[in-house]
Amino acid sequence: MLLNIKNLHVSIQGKEIIKGLNLSVNKGEIHAIMGPNGTGKSTLAAAITGREGYEITKGEIIYKGQVINDWSPEKRANEGVFMSFQYPIEIPGVSMTNFMRTALNAQREYKKLPPISAGEFLKKMESKKKLVEIHSKLTNRSVNEGFSGGEKKKNEIFQMAMLEPELAILDETDSGLDIDALKVVAKGVNQLKSKENAFIVITHYQRLLDYIVPDFVHVMYNGKIVKSGGKGLALELESQGYEWIKEQFDD
Amino acid sequence: MNKIKKTRFPLEEIMLKHIAQNDKKWSEEDLPEMNVLRKQATEYLLEKGFPNTKMEKWRSTDMQPVYEEPLTIYDEAIPYTKKVNEIFQCDVHGFNTKVISLLNGTYYSKENEKLTVSKEGVIIGSLAYAKKEYPAFFKQYYGKIAGEPSDGLKAANTALARDGAFVFIPDNVEVKDALQLIKIMNQPNLAVNIRNLIILGKNAKLTFLHCDDSINHHAGFINTINEVFVGENSSFELYKLQNLNDETALLNQTYIHQERNSNVKAMVISLNGGLIRNEISNDLKGQGAFSNINGLYLMDNQQHIDNQIYVKHSVPDCESNQLFKGVLDQESKAVFNGYIWVAPDAQKTNAFQRNNNILLSDNAFVETQPQLEIYADDVKCSHGATVGQLDDEALFYMRQRGISFSDARMLLMYAFADEVISQISMEGLRLNIEDMVKRRLRGELSICDRCVLHCSNPEQPVIFDIDMSKI
Numbered sequence: 217m218l219l220n221i222k223n224l225h226v227s228i229q230g231k232e233i234i235k236g237l238n239l240s241v242n243k244g245e246i247h248a249i250m251g252p253n254g255t256g257k258s259t260l261a262a263a264i265t266g267r268e269g270y271e272i273t274k275g276e277i278i279y280k281g282q283v284i285n286d287w288s289p290e291k292r293a294n295e296g297v298f299m300s301f302q303y304p305i306e307i308p309g310v311s312m313t314n315f316m317r318t319a320l321n322a323q324r325e326y327k328k329l330p331p332i333s334a335g336e337f338l339k340k341m342e343s344k345k346k347l348v349e350i351h352s353k354l355t356n357r358s359v360n361e362g363f364s365g366g367e368k369k370k371n372e373i374f375q376m377a378m379l380e381p382e383l384a385i386l387d388e389t390d391s392g393l394d395i396d397a398l399k400v401v402a403k404g405v406n407q408l409k410s411k412e413n414a415f416i417v418i419t420h421y422q423r424l425l426d427y428i429v430p431d432f433v434h435v436m437y438n439g440k441i442v443k444s445g446g447k448g449l450a451l452e453l454e455s456q457g458y459e460w461i462k463e464q465f466d467d
Numbered sequence: 468m469n470k471i472k473k474t475r476f477p478l479e480e481i482m483l484k485h486i487a488q489n490d491k492k493w494s495e496e497d498l499p500e501m502n503v504l505r506k507q508a509t510e511y512l513l514e515k516g517f518p519n520t521k522m523e524k525w526r527s528t529d530m531q532p533v534y535e536e537p538l539t540i541y542d543e544a545i546p547y548t549k550k551v552n553e554i555f556q557c558d559v560h561g562f563n564t565k566v567i568s569l570l571n572g573t574y575y576s577k578e579n580e581k582l583t584v585s586k587e588g589v590i591i592g593s594l595a596y597a598k599k600e601y602p603a604f605f606k607q608y609y610g611k612i613a614g615e616p617s618d619g620l621k622a623a624n625t626a627l628a629r630d631g632a633f634v635f636i637p638d639n640v641e642v643k644d645a646l647q648l649i650k651i652m653n654q655p656n657l658a659v660n661i662r663n664l665i666i667l668g669k670n671a672k673l674t675f676l677h678c679d680d681s682i683n684h685h686a687g688f689i690n691t692i693n694e695v696f697v698g699e700n701s702s703f704e705l706y707k708l709q710n711l712n713d714e715t716a717l718l719n720q721t722y723i724h725q726e727r728n729s730n731v732k733a734m735v736i737s738l739n740g741g742l743i744r745n746e747i748s749n750d751l752k753g754q755g756a757f758s759n760i761n762g763l764y765l766m767d768n769q770q771h772i773d774n775q776i777y778v779k780h781s782v783p784d785c786e787s788n789q790l791f792k793g794v795l796d797q798e799s800k801a802v803f804n805g806y807i808w809v810a811p812d813a814q815k816t817n818a819f820q821r822n823n824n825i826l827l828s829d830n831a832f833v834e835t836q837p838q839l840e841i842y843a844d845d846v847k848c849s850h851g852a853t854v855g856q857l858d859d860e861a862l863f864y865m866r867q868r869g870i871s872f873s874d875a876r877m878l879l880m881y882a883f884a885d886e887v888i889s890q891i892s893m894e895g896l897r898l899n900i901e902d903m904v905k906r907r908l909r910g911e912l913s914i915c916d917r918c919v920l921h922c923s924n925p926e927q928p929v930i931f932d933i934d935m936s937k938i
Contacts, residue, residue, distance in 0.1 A: 265867055268859075293869035305864040309882025318878065319868035326869065358882075359864075375868065 218243050218280065218414050219264070219383055225274035226256070226263045232273070233259040235439035241383070244411045248425055248450060249418045251436035252458040257418045258302060260436070261387045264416075265299045266292050279383070293319075294326035296382030296413075300372035300389045307359040312371070315359050316341065316378055323379060344377040348404045366397035373404040380408075385416045390424035402427030422454035437465050476534035478658060478688070479516055479619075483509075485540045486626055493629075498602050504610040508625035517619040524618070527802040527834050528744055528773040533716040536686050538658040542629045544595075545570050547577050551649070564647040564676060567591060571652055572659030572689070573630045588637040591646065594662055597633035604635060608666055612694040613722045620718055624692045628662035631691075634673070635665075638698070641672035645893060649678045652715070655685030663693045667701040669726075674704040674893060679717055679740075686714040693721040697729040699753060705733040706896065710903075711740040713768055720746040727753030734891065736900060737764040737772050738907045744773040751778070751785040762791040763887040765907050766799035766831075773802040778818065780809040783843075786817040792887050793824045794880055794908070795831035803835040805850065811842040820850040825857060825883055880908050 219241040226234035233256045241247055249257055262270045264277060266289040276283050284292055307315070321331045332340070341355060348370045360368050369389055376384055386405070390398055405415065405428050417428055425433075425447065433449040434441045437458075442465045443449065453461075475483070486509050494502050517534055518525040551568045568575045574593030582592030582600060590601065598605050616622035632648050650661065667673055679689065697703045703723075711717055717740050723731055735745050749758050764772045778787045793801045805820045824833040837850035857879050865875035884904050891897035 267863055288872070289863060289866040290869050290871050293867050299867055301864065301867075305858075305860045307858075307861045307864070307879070307882065309885045310878055315865070315868070315878075318870050318874065319865075322869040322871060322874070379868065 217241070217278075219416075220278040221264075221275070222278065223275040224260075224263065224272065224277065226259055227271045227273050228259065228269060233439055234263065236275070237436075237440055239434065239441060241414045241416065243382070243414055245432065246409065246415045246417060246428060246430045248428075248430035248433045248447075249416060249436055249441075250420065250433060250450060250453055252462070253420075255436045256439045257436050258387055261299055261385045261416075261418060264292075264383075264385060265289055265297060290322065291326075293379075294323050298376050298379055298381030298384045300369070300376060300384065300386045302387040302389075302391065304360045304363075304368040304372055306361045306363075308361050310359050312355040312357060312359055313341070316355075316375065319375070320378060340378065344374055347377050347407060348374045349400050350374050365392040366394065369393055369401055370397065370404075373401050377404060377408055380413075382413050383416070384408075384413065385418065387418045388420065389417070390419055390421065398424060399427060422450045425450045435461055437461050476517060476531070478534045478536065478538055479512070481538065481540060481658065482623055482627060483513065486512075496599075498598060498605055500606050501598065501609060505626050508616050508622040511616040511622040512619055512626055515619050515622075517623070522618070524775065524804070527800075528742070528771065530716070530742070533688055533742065536656065536688065538656050538686065538688050540627070540658050541571055541654065542573065542627075542659070544573050544630075545575060547575065551575060551651075563644040565591070565644050566647045566649060567632055568649040568651060569631065569661060571654050571657055572650075572661050574632065575651075582633075587640045588635075589640060589642060590633065590635040592633055594631040594633040594664060595629055597664075601633075601635070604633075604664070604666060608694065608696055609664060610694075612696055612724045613692055613720070620690055621692065621720060624660045624662060624690050624720070628660040628692065631662040631664070633664050634675070636667045636671040636673050636701075638668035639670045640668070642674070645674040645676050645896070647676040647678065650689065650691075652687050652689065656687065658688040659690070661689065661691040663691065665693065665695045665703075667695075667697050667703055669698045669700055671698060671701040672703075675706070676896070677705065677707045679707070679709045679711055679719075685712075686716075687711075688716045688718075690718045691720070693719070695721065695723045697723065697725045697731055699726040700728045701726070702730040703732075704892065705731070706891065707733075707735045707745070708900070708903075709735070709737040709740050709743055709745075711743075713739070713741045713770060715740060716742040718744050721748070723747070723749045723758075725749070725751050725753060725756040725758065728755040729753065729757070731756075731758040731760075732890075732892070733758070733760045734887070735762040735764075735774065736887075736904075737762070737766070738903060740770060740772070742771045742773075744775070746775040746777070748777045749779065749787065751780050751787065752782060754782050754784045756782075756785045758785075758787045759890070760787070760789045761887050761890055762793075763884055763904070764791075764793040764795075764801060765884070765904065766793065766801060767796040768799060769797070770799045771802075772800070773804075775802075775804045775806075776820075777806045778808070780807070780813040780816045780818060780843075780846075782810070783812065783814045783816065785813070787819070789820040789822075790887060790890075791822045792883060793822075793833070794827065794883065795824065795833060796827040798828070798830045798832075800832040801834070803833075803852070804838065805836070806838040807840070807848060807850070809839075809841040809843050809846055809848065813843045814845040816843060816846040816848070818846070818848045822852045823883070824852075824854045825880065826854060827857070877905075877908055881905060884908075 221239040224237040272285050435443040520529050581596045584590050789805050803822045807818045809816050822835045833854045835852040862875050
């Protein structure tokens with residue numbers, strides 16, 4: 217099992233957002249997490265990636281057999297956890313190229329590999345850029361600076377392709393994307409999908425799941441996964457909305 | 468006698484005593500015009516004394532501890548016994564510079580090199596020698612660009628400075644290699660006053676590197692006035708590098724006069740120093756003049772930096788830009804005062820100013836004050852100041868990609884500083900300064916017996932720093 221979350225409770229500034237969540241993800245699987253706003257989907261992503269300020273008060277996140285509750289974000293990343301941000305951050309003055317090479321070399325150092333050569337790095341960048349149909353000039357710019365919404369999301373998938381994670385969390389990658397960009401993102405994910413990795417796709421809408429077909433769909437509500445099923449569940453949610461979930465599970 | 472200040476600081480006492488002892492000798496050495504200035508400055512110093520925090524322009528920089536240091540004045544010429552690089556090594560790579568040096572405030576060279584004249588007529592050398600050889604320049608420019616005493620330190624400089632660098636670039640001469648002035652202090656507890664005079668004729672060009680460095684860890688007081696005249700269509704670049712020990716007080720006043728269509732770029736990079744105050748006063752006197760004044764300061768411990776920038780738009784159609792950025796750690800303090808003044812008929816003025824600061828600790832302190840005084844109505848002027856912390860969101864974003872916290876922090880600080888550094892037009896110098904800033908940010912750059920441009924430890928490779936365009 218790649219990821220095993222047991223009875224997870226997460227608080228932000230003393231307020232409990234995730235209230236006893238269980239989730240198991242195996243290699244080779246795609247899990248979709250759906251649910252209305254404010255149910256803790258992004259909080260779950262933050263807890264898995266180790267963001268400061270998200271306090272695990274109870275339960276365990278077990279990744280590749282180890283409890284990672286106390287690991288730094290960079291250690292998790294170097295062990296293969298990647299998140300595509302809902303709102304990618306602009307970093308003026310740091311070029312995409314330098315950023316990516318630093319990240320890649322940090323990962324290689326962690327794995328006790330020598331730094332990637334400039335030529336090899338360049339070759340890798342070129343091939344991955346094609347994958348997400350990213351323009352050459354974007355990588356010469358500062359990280360996300362002046363990128364459109366769609367470019368930012370494509371850039372997240374580009375970084376994912378560069379870093380080749382074992383567990384990728386896509387946090388509302390479809391929000392703010394037009395259908396063409398959505399297809400590009402989905403194509404990228406589908407090409408990166410393998411028997412050796414897994415994806416957690418957080419989304420509001422069924423739309424993305426037409427292109428990234430999940431093996432499992434989970435519905436989150438009020439800090440818990442309240443319903444799990446196959447891809448059919450997503451269609452059900454699409455046609456009926458979340459009201460019936462709310463009615464069924466409101467305290 | 469009621470005008471005379473009653474209580475005095477030790478440093479004022481020492482200075483006034485030194486003036487009294489030498490007045491006769493100096494009057495014989497100097498031009499009558501200079502004697503007038505010296506007398507006026509001495510009277511000012513007697514009457515008003517050194518600036519204090521009750522004065523608006525000195526409100527945030529308390530010099531009193533410096534005034535009370537047991538300092539001595541030494542202004543005798545130092546015999547040339549060792550080559551400069553035996554005292555202080557500065558092997559600059561990647562770009563050529565002609566190096567001149569001031570040792571404890573006096574021009575340090577072989578006797579026959581105190582003043583050199585190139586075949587194009589470029590004069591470089593000691594101010595003390597130049598005033599005897601070329602009095603006409605002194606009658607025309609000395610004290611004219613800086614103007615009358617406006618505070619006690621300026622007065623002290625005019626009253627006491629005996630030497631410094633003198634540079635004259637004739638019309639139509641573009642000096643290819645940068646001129647580098649290294650100020651070295653190797654004696655403890657010295658108070659020195661240095662006066663530099665730089666004159667560019669028409670269609671001339673000069674790049675001037677001004678390095679403040681100390682090679683000991685003793686207290687010191689360096690009070691410098693630079694007077695720069697930039698003639699019509701001329702271009703002057705000034706880079707000031709400040710890397711001194713924590714005990715040294717460094718006071719710089721730079722006065723730049725610009726004629727029509729002249730171009731000035733001034734940059735102050737302050738990496739270390741106990742107390743640093745840079746005043747740059749830039750007077751745009753001819754239409755079409757352009758000036759760019761930038762600064763970067765990286766301070767920690769209890770270091771104090773004070774940048775006071777005054778840009779005067781005296782005539783129409785000029786442009787000025789000020790960009791100062793600082794990173795402050797521990798208990799360091801920065802003051803920025805950016806002043807733009809636009810004369811009543813200086814229409815079509817473009818004047819911009821920005822000061823951005825990052826505080827790395829709760830005890831670091833920034834005071835930033837933009838001041839605009841605009842008397843013309845058809846102008847574009849703006850100012851902006853920010854004080855903030857490193858962006859937590861950006862830090863997490865980088866860490867999520869596997870970059871360690873310390874590298875992420877460093878990368879962000881460097882990115883912040885790069886906006887200033889990237890404006891250095893000489894590539895060789897830019898690369899050197901990039902190295903220094905990285906070392907400084909990593910906490911590796913300290914005072915050592917090497918030129919600030921090349922410290923004894925070779926630069927370590929920085930993995931994120933590659934320019935892919937060059938591969």
